Amino acid sequence: MRILILGGDGYLGWPTAMYLSRRGHEVGVVDNFAKRRWEKELNIMPLVPIPPLEERVRIWQQVTGLPIHAVTADLCDYPQTKEILRDFRPDAIVHYGEQPSAPFSMMDQHRSVFTQTNNITGTLNLLWAMREHAPRCHLVKLGTMGEYGTPNIDIEEGFIEIEHNGRRDVLPFPKQPGSFYHLSKVHDSHNILFACRVWNLRSTDLNQGVVYGIETDETALHPELVTSFHYDEVFGTALNRFCVQAVAGVPLTVYGQGRQKRGFLNIRDTLRCVELALLNPPGIGEYRVFNQFTEIFSVLELAELVKRQGEKLGLSVKLQHLKNPRVEAETHYYNARHQKLLELGLEPHRLSDVLIDSMLARIQENAQRIRPEIILPRVQWDHASSHPSSQAAAREGKGKQRRSVLEESVKAAKI
Numbered sequence: 001m002r003i004l005i006l007g008g009d010g011y012l013g014w015p016t017a018m019y020l021s022r023r024g025h026e027v028g029v030v031d032n033f034a035k036r037r038w039e040k041e042l043n044i045m046p047l048v049p050i051p052p053l054e055e056r057v058r059i060w061q062q063v064t065g066l067p068i069h070a071v072t073a074d075l076c077d078y079p080q081t082k083e084i085l086r087d088f089r090p091d092a093i094v095h096y097g098e099q100p101s102a103p104f105s106m107m108d109q110h111r112s113v114f115t116q117t118n119n120i121t122g123t124l125n126l127l128w129a130m131r132e133h134a135p136r137c138h139l140v141k142l143g144t145m146g147e148y149g150t151p152n153i154d155i156e157e158g159f160i161e162i163e164h165n166g167r168r169d170v171l172p173f174p175k176q177p178g179s180f181y182h183l184s185k186v187h188d189s190h191n192i193l194f195a196c197r198v199w200n201l202r203s204t205d206l207n208q209g210v211v212y213g214i215e216t217d218e219t220a221l222h223p224e225l226v227t228s229f230h231y232d233e234v235f236g237t238a239l240n241r242f243c244v245q246a247v248a249g250v251p252l253t254v255y256g257q258g259r260q261k262r263g264f265l266n267i268r269d270t271l272r273c274v275e276l277a278l279l280n281p282p283g284i285g286e287y288r289v290f291n292q293f294t295e296i297f298s299v300l301e302l303a304e305l306v307k308r309q310g311e312k313l314g315l316s317v318k319l320q321h322l323k324n325p326r327v328e329a330e331t332h333y334y335n336a337r338h339q340k341l342l343e344l345g346l347e348p349h350r351l352s353d354v355l356i357d358s359m360l361a362r363i364q365e366n367a368q369r370i371r372p373e374i375i376l377p378r379v380q381w382d383h384a385s386s387h388p389s390s391q392a393a394a395r396e397g398k399g400k401q402r403r404s405v406l407e408e409s410v411k412a413a414k415i
């Protein structure tokens, strides 16, 4: 297949590009490097510095003999998006190209507006471009399990059969997202469903759980093929962050009681799930949803797992319960279905002691790079953010960060 990976410079996009290239697909990656700009603005960086995309593409070709085509483009720029689809003529598109952080979207007004503008405009542009230039192409869109929230009933895969006043229908599962970022994904889902219904496009919406892991078979081929592993409060996810804290010798910071339950999956399973969706496309006009995670853990369970494994390796690991910066239920029912990818053949990499050990070992190799000061949460859901970048932005609009975020959102809104 000819496959375009949008957001191909990111944590998941780059490993996906290599994985699919190695399996014989013709792969193109698109990115506007916005993530690298946000990192600069917030003064944070991945654990290991990431070579420029062009350099990674060059090394990939050198190591494997396989080409990956890289294009710099902003999905919020409609002419650019159209041109890419027209020129590349994809059979499928894997869309990772969005602002992916809930804390970023809750940090201040500018970043909240930016998140929704960037994510929703980019996806809507893509749908229009598909309609014009690639109407049979299969869109595999990354959504999140966080779209559903934590209802007191079982979570289905996208749709639920409801009986109301004696009548029955199958309707989109109700959404109770927990941040403006998660809301952007809900809005995307509605737009995609509508475009499939009205224009006969076809799409798989992958409601993905929280991803953990540093390495895939392809990143391991060469040190410069690494992917961007974040452990900071804004872009770092729970397990990744706990592993770094264990190695750094600082307490693992559990938000609130830590009883919040979520679906998790290994980065290797993300790649396989995307591949399974691509190899088993939906019919013309079909919009389907797969819940993409393999195991459910509470945040405290994860912290305790990391503590146990860390101590076996001789690390001194402590847990610290912090006042929860998020507004979310801490004690709740959680049972989400995730059958469809298993039925297509997914064989999950479960979170084992060996896996945590290997993550800790990789992090230990880079222990000198860890900056513990970027881990503690400063973004609060119900208070003004104490993040220095937001405070600078709030000071009468003179901050550099504010200008750049604002400029980006205004530019995107115009288009």
Ligand SMILES: NC(=O)c1ccc[n+]([C@@H]2O[C@H](COP(=O)([O-])OP(=O)(O)OC[C@H]3O[C@@H](n4cnc5c(N)ncnc54)[C@H](O)[C@@H]3O)[C@@H](O)[C@H]2O)c1
Pocket (backbone or CB within 6 Å): 006, 007, 008, 009, 010, 011, 012, 013, 030, 031, 032, 033, 034, 035, 036, 073, 074, 075, 076, 095, 096, 097, 098, 099, 100, 101, 118, 122, 142, 143, 144, 145, 208, 209, 210, 211, 212, 228, 237
């Ligand atoms: N990592 C997770 O745990 C996780 C969980 C659930 C869902 N997701 C979703 O998966 C996708 C990828 O996540 P990730 O962790 O790799 O994020 P990431 O930030 O590392 O990658 C996203 C990439 O998209 C690019 N991008 C953003 N806006 C763009 C635009 N307008 N035009 C072109 N490129 C743009 C960024 O520069 C970045 O390289 C996101 O949509 C995210 O919401 C991730």
